[in-house]
Amino acid sequence: MNLDVLTSAWDGDTAVxxxxxxxxxxxxxxxxxxxxxxxxxxxxxxxxxTAGLGLALVLAVATLAALTGDLVTFAICRFGGPSAVRWVTRGQHADRLDQVREQFRRHGWQIIVAGRLLPAGRIPVLAAAGALTYPWRRLVPASLLAAFLWALAYALLGVVSGGIFDSPLVAMLVATVLVLAVSAVLNLIGNRRRRTVPAAAEPEPCETV
Known part of the structure; x- marks a missing residue:
C-alpha cells in the first residue's frame, strides 16, 4: 500500500x-x-x-470497522449456504477448518478472540461459527473484544514509531516495518503450531466430530 496516498488522505482532513x-x-x-x-x-x-488524526478515534474507528467486517463475514457463512462458506474459506485447508470447528465446540468465545489475533485464524473461526449457528448474543461481545484487542495491538506499533520519530512519513515507514516483522513472526509461530497439532491428534483415529 502506498504510504504517500495515505499521508495525503489523512493530512489535515478528518472528513476523509x-x-x-x-x-x-x-x-x-x-x-x-x-x-x-x-x-x-x-x-x-x-x-x-500530526494533528490530522486523533489516536483515540483511530482506535475506535479501527475497532468498529473490524467488528463490522467480522459480523458481515459471519452472516455470509451463516445464511449464505455451503457455496458462500466455500467462497469465504477459499484457500483454507479442509483439515484446518475441521480442526477449528472442533475447537470451537469446546471453547466458544475464546476461539473468536484468538482467531482475530492469530494469523490465518479469523476466517476459519468465523466459518465454523456460521456453520454451527453460533448465537449472535454471544458472538457480538466476543467479536467486539477481539476487534478491540486487535486494533490496540497494531495501534501500539504505530504509537511506538510515532513516539520515536517526528516525521509522519518516517514514523509510518517504521510502523510498516514493525507490523510486517510482527506479522512474519506470528505467521511462523502459527505455521509451526499447525504442523504439530495434527501430529498430536493422530493417536485418536476413532474420535468423531
Whole structure:
C-alpha cells in the first residue's frame, strides 16, 4: 500500500481520513486484499506525529470497522449456504477448518478472540461459527473484544514509531516495518503450531466430530 496516498488522505482532513480508515479495515476484514494491520499501524503513527488524526478515534474507528467486517463475514457463512462458506474459506485447508470447528465446540468465545489475533485464524473461526449457528448474543461481545484487542495491538506499533520519530512519513515507514516483522513472526509461530497439532491428534483415529 502506498504510504504517500495515505499521508495525503489523512493530512489535515478528518472528513476523509476516518472514513478511509474505516473503509480499508472493513474491506480487508471481509475480502482479505488489504493489509488491515498495516493500515491501523500507520494511522496510529500518523496520529502520533500530526494533528490530522486523533489516536483515540483511530482506535475506535479501527475497532468498529473490524467488528463490522467480522459480523458481515459471519452472516455470509451463516445464511449464505455451503457455496458462500466455500467462497469465504477459499484457500483454507479442509483439515484446518475441521480442526477449528472442533475447537470451537469446546471453547466458544475464546476461539473468536484468538482467531482475530492469530494469523490465518479469523476466517476459519468465523466459518465454523456460521456453520454451527453460533448465537449472535454471544458472538457480538466476543467479536467486539477481539476487534478491540486487535486494533490496540497494531495501534501500539504505530504509537511506538510515532513516539520515536517526528516525521509522519518516517514514523509510518517504521510502523510498516514493525507490523510486517510482527506479522512474519506470528505467521511462523502459527505455521509451526499447525504442523504439530495434527501430529498430536493422530493417536485418536476413532474420535468423531
Amino acid at each position: 481520513g476516518y472514513p478511509l480508515l474505516f473503509g480499508l479495515v472493513l474491506l480487508g476484514s471481509v475480502v482479505p486484499v488489504v493489509p488491515t494491520g498495516l493500515v491501523v499501524g500507520t494511522a496510529a503513527a500518523f496520529a502520533m506525529t
